[in-house]
Amino acid sequence: MLQSLPRVNGDANQIWEAMATKIIQVAQETLEITKGKPGGHKESWWWNEVVQNMIRDKHRSIRALMRCTNEEERVELREFYKTTKREAKKAVSEAENTAYKRMYERLETK
Structure with a gap:
């Protein structure tokens, strides 16, 4: 009305x-x-188990880094986080490229 x-x-x-x-x-x-951010990932349809596990490990490593108060441990945890972040980024890129390649093959065009 x-x-x-x-x-x-x-x-x-x-x-x-x-x-x-x-x-x-x-x-x-x-x-x-609505309040807050939308949940989930914007484009995660191509994520596989490997990518999900890598992202989970990266999240765990950043949480451990944020909780740590000892400066010596923080240095080690920061390096570990950087490593997990790099690996996760690489896994995401590879999975995305593979998924798009498969999709383009099915469509027979880009």
Whole structure:
């Protein structure tokens, strides 16, 4: 059910503000508001078990690095994180290339 806009006397800016406020209010009531970031990955349809495990290891290593308070351990954990990050990036790239190659072969074109 459409509601009419309240009458606003004044300049164009006041009328615009009243209209924008009403539009936002109706949109919020109709569509509801979500909070936070969307879950999942934007393009992960081509991820395989190897990639998922590599990403999981990378996440574990960064969490361990963030929790660590000992400076000597942090140096080792930072190097370990860099290594896992590199390996994960390489695995993601290889899996993505393989998946796209297969898809292009099925389509017989790029």
